[in-house]
Amino acid sequence: MAPAERVNTPELLIDLDKVAAGYRAVTAGLPGMTVHYAMKCNPHPEVLAELHGLGCRFEVASAPELDLLTTVGVDPAGVLYSNPVKPVAHIARAHAGGLWRFAFDSEEELDKLAAAAPGAAVFVRLAAHQIRSGVPSEGKFGVDVATATALLLGARDRGLRPFGVAFHVGSQMLLPQAWRAPLRAVAQVMDKLAAEQVMLEMVDVGGGFPARYAGPVPPLPDYAAAISTGLAGLPYDVPVVIEPGRAVVAAAGTLRASVIGTALRHGRRWVHLDVGAFNGLMESLETGNELRFPVTDSRRAGARERCHLTGPTCDSQDTILFDVELSAGLRAGDEVYIGNAGAYTSVYASSFNGFPPPSVRCTRGS
Incomplete structure (x- = not known):
């Protein structure tokens, strides 16, 4: 299948073993306090x-x-x-x-x-x-x-x-x-x-x-x-x-996205993904892009360049992160992996401009 034909992203992968580890870390770190998980976040x-x-x-x-x-x-x-x-x-x-x-x-x-x-x-x-x-x-x-x-x-x-x-x-x-x-x-x-x-x-x-x-x-x-x-x-x-909420589940989630296009504008590479602020990463918008999700990509190239990571819609606010270090030469069809995305991602997502929210798949030991 050609890269441009891939349609199985965006996808939120949730490692249930990491959910369990997050819960145990909270109960151990905050002893004597009864945990009521804030289910709104996931x-x-x-x-x-x-x-x-x-x-x-x-x-x-x-x-x-x-x-x-x-x-x-x-x-x-x-x-x-x-x-x-x-x-x-x-x-x-x-x-x-x-x-x-x-x-x-x-x-x-x-x-x-x-x-x-x-x-x-x-x-x-x-x-x-x-x-x-x-x-x-x-x-x-x-x-x-x-x-x-x-x-x-x-x-x-x-x-x-x-x-x-x-x-x-x-x-x-x-x-x-x-x-x-x-x-x-x-x-x-x-x-x-x-x-x-x-x-x-x-x-x-x-x-x-x-x-x-x-x-x-x-x-x-x-x-x-x-x-x-x-x-x-x-x-x-x-x-x-x-x-x-997020202390329990954030680390368990990885948001898998596809690059839909790149462009050089004002001396900086813009990498457009099929997920953005409106269909999965609303907290980017809420925090003025200050919430710095860890990001990797499928190329894993030794050569790196700083990029602006943005979403698929035509709204200029739909940008996830500025000045992210990624593999040089990213192109449409490559994948980008946004870590610590287990909280407030799929639940905040809309279908603005017709771009769907991430599907969700639970795994173990990923």
Whole structure:
């Protein structure tokens, strides 16, 4: 078959052995914290089944995500519904299925929960101190200490169970100390609630634990130390949960793409792939091309040149990486392999300009 006729890319290869290794690394590096995998970053059924078999728990943002978990044997009673604002129908469906812990951060959400999930346990979302993460994602949700306290007391008044506090410091957080200020806020909430005879049963310190892309990241024990310091300041012991995503699955994924053409523009080689920001690598766009995926190619030539790696659409924003070192002489039909692509790739993908998202194939030991 001629190179131009190849049609089996883009393809996301997921090594399930590396998924298992990622999960074990997280549990070992962050001991004493119950892992609820953030399934939004990669909800492939084989990934979920692998994690479920290892004893991992899960968090969801919608009832359809919960439905997918049940197809691989997950008991909804062990799942957290961490989206602070939910459609009423999703709340009712999840509650009827056995899920009993729901996040919230507003009076209106409490009213919805009281009506659609009477007696449920609820945990309030605190706003996290703003420290820039590698993939900024905070600002949309969360309230201050006074509001969080009032909301949990309001939950009790509505017949709901004031259960816990949650926060999220962002995604791909490279500063372990980012957890300290939010945990001081958690301590204040717990103190204020204790004065009202309300004792919490869970602190959810969220996700944000990083994966390694082109450069090193702090080791997980550094995060455990920072979180433990914050937990030591709480007025009483409480179970702690985490919601890792990319730290579990990013390293397990390799995005296999084909070169569809190259061009020399303004002294730099542009390499156009059949995958780009809109059909698989949206985080390139989200981070201003600062997320440096490791990249190799099928030529593996000794002669190298720096290239701009871009996607297949006609949108100028559809560029993955600038100044990437690849084999000199890449041509249409060659393949490029984008590493650490197991998180937020296929799930973010659209078919903009008619270019399809990657197919997904799970392997072992690749």
